[in-house]
Amino acid sequence: MSENVSNRQLERFPMYLTYLLSIEDKDLVYVSAPQIAQALGLNVEQVRKDLQAVSNKEGQPKQGRKITELIEDIKSFLGYDKPSDAIIVGVGHLGKAFMNFKGFASYGIDIVVGFDTDPEVYGRDINGKPIYPFSAIREVVKNTDIKIAILTVPLENAQEAADELIRIGIRGIWNFTAANIVTPDSVVVENMNLASSFAKFTYKLEELLKKEK
Amino acid sequence: MSENVSNRQLERFPMYLTYLLSIEDKDLVYVSAPQIAQALGLNVEQVRKDLQAVSNKEGQPKQGRKITELIEDIKSFLGYDKPSDAIIVGVGHLGKAFMNFKGFASYGIDIVVGFDTDPEVYGRDINGKPIYPFSAIREVVKNTDIKIAILTVPLENAQEAADELIRIGIRGIWNFTAANIVTPDSVVVENMNLASSFAKFTYKLEELLKKEK
DNA sequence: TAGATTGTTAATCGATTAACAATC
């Protein structure tokens, strides 16, 4: 159970988990690094190192690791066993989709409330979660231990919304807008940039199609 | 205008573009690498190399590059000037949000139609785009030049949906499910894994909060 | 001219991959 884990490793752990859960109920007890590497198209040594980073026990030569234990280790490493409360800021199409999305619960995220500036939007409930006016955000968040905001406002409002989030004590912003929001060092921003992902996607696709000609 | 561009660079180009568009109408003519680096919190040399990779002209010492020209260069490099048609596969909460999302148009993506297996869902229009039964996908896609599918089905249906997409000739799958979908080499998959992003996010946040104690 | 920025070439850093002895 090493201490320093790279971003790339962090990206892979949920992938391992998805795979392990898919083979969990198949009467198998052990899983090995080569098996995982093969299934996910990864390098064996890489998988071994990753597993070492999250696993409490050593693997058994010739067998590997117990699937159920590995699942628990990854879940606990990723904090899925103690979900974090989060708020949705901006209940447009995407914000609404997230409030409805059941999957977040299994990623350790508990969306408790949404905020929006539009009177047509706030006042209602979505999936049992209330939507309040953005102007009430300080009032609602105080006396809670909410530290995480999911930012799904329009691009042009991203920075001002982020500024307010910082003022009210939010410590982490999961940014789904294309904005390069500027924050102090006391706040963590994780960008989920659709355009960046799409740029990689089309470049790869172009290269593939070019090769065929 | 170099030939080989890394994934990391591809991720950064849309960020540059967002920044450049935000300063475009401010009576400024030139922008320099140090200015961009400062604004986006990046290394100067890195920015310089990135700009060299997409720019047709050389930058001018002491001035930098013309903002409008750089914007055009990036847009053209990313293919924003010739959008690709794409289909939405799985019109749940997320698929619906994407069909409504106006921003895709400016990323070079043109969503033309959605597919779903649920009779409650297909038959209707969203944002002027029709939704057809998934069973009709071959019929609808043939005789078009659609190569890209945006996969927003539930996790457990991801692989079978992908298999059908491959059969009907889709060449690129932008995968928003957590599934590790398996495809032949003739198909490109770009994963947009929420759980991977959230894992990086919470790890960074934990480290920050730990440091404060 | 002086100085900021450029492009290029070299050094550093970190992650991935390879090699190999140890173990059940």
Place this chain on the structure above:
DNA sequence: TAGATTGTTAATCGATTAACAATC
């Protein structure tokens, strides 16, 4: 025992960062 898998140590690779001469 033989062989597959393990963990560890070393080599490779690629991207980032630093250094520096060239230019307007």
